[in-house]
Amino acid sequence: MPAHTLPRVLEVALAAPGGRCYRHCERPVRTRRLRSPLPGTWQVRACPAGVVSVVVYTEWVRRDLSQDVLHLLRGHTVPRSLVHARDLRLATRHGPELGTAAERFLARARPRRGIRVVYWRVYPFQGKDGAERRLFVCLRTRHPTPVFFAAPSSATAGDCPSCAAVRRSTPRRARKRR
Numbered sequence: 391m392p393a394h395t396l397p398r399v400l401e402v403a404l405a406a407p408g409g410r411c412y413r414h415c416e417r418p419v420r421t422r423r424l425r426s427p428l429p430g431t432w433q434v435r436a437c438p439a440g441v442v443s444v445v446v447y448t449e450w451v452r453r454d455l456s457q458d459v460l461h462l463l464r465g466h467t468v469p470r471s472l473v474h475a476r477d478l479r480l481a482t483r484h485g486p487e488l489g490t491a492a493e494r495f496l497a498r499a500r501p502r503r504g505i506r507v508v509y510w511r512v513y514p515f516q517g518k519d520g521a522e523r524r525l526f527v528c529l530r531t532r533h534p535t536p537v538f539f540a541a542p543s544s545a546t547a548g549d550c551p552s553c554a555a556v557r558r559s560t561p562r563r564a565r566k567r568r
């Protein structure tokens with residue numbers, strides 16, 4: 391196992407409770423994994439409509455991961471400019487706050503290091519037309535990676551710009567066969 395892969399005991403300790411979609415639909419938030427070339431663990435927390443509560447990247451290293459996370463998220467976001475460094479927060483989690491099992495594990499581990507966590511949280515903001523926008527995610531597999539985008543509160547993950555681009559470029563007959 392590579393040194394920065396999160397052992398199961400730590401993964402369990404870091405698993406966040408689901409919670410509800412705050413000030414949108416109040417429905418339960420689900421956590422989805424995101425695959426990436428980075429060695430750590432991604433959690434995308436979103437409601438059934440696709441409104442993102444938070445995206446969390448966790449890696450068991452000492453260095454600051456913010457630049458890696460910023461770069462990767464920009465590659466998954468339409469437009470890229472939606473990802474601002476100021477919306478990323480870096481935190482370090484230590485043993486005592488993670489429960490007994492994780493604390494014991496971290497106390498024995500060498501070299502000693504905390505767990506780095508980067509949170510990406512985009513609060514509702516005003517679009518150019520003055521209407522409120524939120525961060526959405528589309529987890530459909532017709533594009534190779536999840537796609538983050540901004541849309542009015544009434545939108546759904548179905549309004550994904552990458553899915554729309556696929557629809558435009560696929561002839562009607564080919565689409566029917568899918």
Ligand SMILES: [Zn+2]
Nearest residue numbers: 411414415437
């Ligand atoms: Zn919601």
Ligand SMILES: [Zn+2]
Nearest residue numbers: 528530550553
């Ligand atoms: Zn999509």
